[in-house]
Amino acid sequence: MTRPSPATEGRDPGFTLVETVVAIMIVMVVTASLTSLFVSSSRIAHLHGDRQIAIQLADDAMERVHALKVAAVLTGRDRKSVTEQWSAPLDAVSGMLDSAVTDIAYDGDAADGAGATAKLPTTPLEQTLNGLIYRQHFYIGSCVRPSATASECVAASAAAGAGKSAVIPFYRVIVAVTWPGRLCPAGTCSYVTSSLIGSRTEEPVFNTNTSAGVLDLTTEMDSIVYDDVTLPVTLDFAATGGEGARVWSALNLPPGMTISPTTGRVTGTPTTAGTYATRIVVTDVYDQQDYVAWSWQVKALPVISTSNTAVLTIKGGVAYTKTFAVTGGSPALVWSATGLPPGLTMAAATGIVSGTPTGVGSWSSTITVTDGHQQTNAKTYTFTAATLSLSVAAQSLTLGTAASVTIAAAGGIQPYAYTATNLPPGLTMNGTTGVVSGTPAQAGSWAVVIKVVDAAGSTLSRTATWKVT
Structure with a gap:
């Protein structure tokens, strides 16, 4: 016969049953808690894994940016597409696009709608990994910061009055990666990273705090420069900052022009009329660069149009107007005339002879045009007014x-x-x-x-x- 253990001897069997039931319930509660903890831990681990993928995709996107030449960062990102993208940005980047810290930037030569197919598109790039759709978003603006400092990069308006040589211009590149996640606000998770890229260099410059100081080409040029063929030209360029010997180079000089790689002096005689998108670049030993660009228009020498007949008939007492035309010549053109009939004058800016003749007879008149480089062309015309x-x-x-x-x-x-x-x-x-x-x-x-x-x-x-x- 089995005897009760000392621990249970003398106890009510019913009470023992209650203890057993309570113990089972405790085990169930603990098990349920552990299950919830396990599920939550699994979700967090899963979310962490999704975020690691997003970080890698953001890094890949930024590498895509760094692989481009600076001149190509905005290529194809047309004004319309960029404006639409910035008008409804992701919540995660909206603060970085604030007008106080970042100016909108776009490719002014791109056609409307081109942004969707740009190298850095205005619409997100999609990738599917582990069953989730990840989207890479590119936001590109511009900002400036004081030279030789580590100050924050701000919108150009916030640095108004500083002048070109006092600030360094940058592109602010923001990459955001989004993916669906139930634990994230509105069901969308995001990861954001950004970079500043010097916008005046041919190749990206990411570290501008070098002890050498910022290289700055200080010579300014008008957006359009006019010269005439056959006339010698000399242009001198200067730069400050940088380190070591500077090297000068040029893109799209007019035929007949050359640049000294050591002094930056451009000399020669243009030989071919045309429009040239010219750029002068200076580079230091650290590959810092700065440049100045303009449209160089080389004009043929001025020639008064031969479409005008040599004999021009006028009537005494009757208002007369005649416009003379010219081909070639650099602005500003100035017209003059000698020997005009009494009552007629020539407008220096337009080449229009007008007035009311007050005499009759025949006059040999010389019409002359002079361009901005003092090159002239003249033709002689005969004005005749018949007698009564x-x-x-x-x-x-x-x-x-x-x-x-x-x-x-x-x-x-x-x-x-x-x-x-x-x-x-x-x-x-x-x-x-x-x-x-x-x-x-x-x-x-x-x-x-x-x-x-x-x-x-x-x-x-x-x-x-x-x-x-």
Whole structure:
């Protein structure tokens, strides 16, 4: 026979059963807690793994950026696409796009919509890993910071007045990777990284705090520079900062021009007219670079258009306008004229001869155009204004039938004043227009005398026979 153990001897069997049930419940509670802990731990571990993938994708995206030449960072990111991207940014990057710290940047030459296919697109790149869709987002802005400091990079407006040599311009490149996750706000997780890239260099410069100081090409150029073919040109460029000997180079110089790699002096005689997107680059021993760029327009020498005829007819007292044209020549063109008829003048800026001639005769006039480099071209024209003339023809009119006869003088100085004597009864003359009109009231033959006087006082008269039948 089995005896109770000392621990249970003398105890109520019912109480022992209760203890057993309580123990089982405790085990179940503990087991449930461990299960929840295990599930939570698994989720956290899974989330951590997703984040590690996102970090790697962000690093890969930034490597994509660093592999580009600086000039290509914005290529294809058109204004419209970038504006749309910045107008609704991810919450995780919105603070980095604040107008106080970052200016919007885009490729002004790119067509609308090109941003989606740019090397650094304005739309996210998608990759599927471990069953999750990851999206790489590229945001690119610009900022500046004071030279030779480690100050924060801020929007250009925040550094207003500092001047080009006092600040270093950068591209602020922001890469954000997003992926779905139930434990993240709104079900979307994100990882963000950023980098500053010197925007004035040919190759990316990521460390600008070198003891050498910032290399700065201090010579400024107008956005458009004009020169003429066959005229010698010398341009000198200067730079500050950097370390060691500077090396100068040039892109797209006009034919006939060269640059000294040691002094930066550009010399030569342009030989071919055209437009050249020229860039002068200076590089120090640390491969820091700065440049100045402009549109160099080389013009042919000015030539007045041969489409103008050599003899130009004018009328005394009648307003006259003639525009002369030129091909070639650098701005600003200046026109001049000698020997113009009295009453005419030439506009120096437009090449327009205008006015009201006050004389009659013939004038040999020389028209000259001078360009911005004092290169000239001249052509001679003959202006002619005829003297006063009058022709009156014999007329055959019908008794009782309305008639109208126009007497037209020519040449001289307008306006004219007409008079008529011995007109058939019923007819009168308009002294301003020279029109004789009315209804002949008597048959017969009349020797009509017509006289005209021009504005200069010249007088002519003619006689003709007018018959009424």
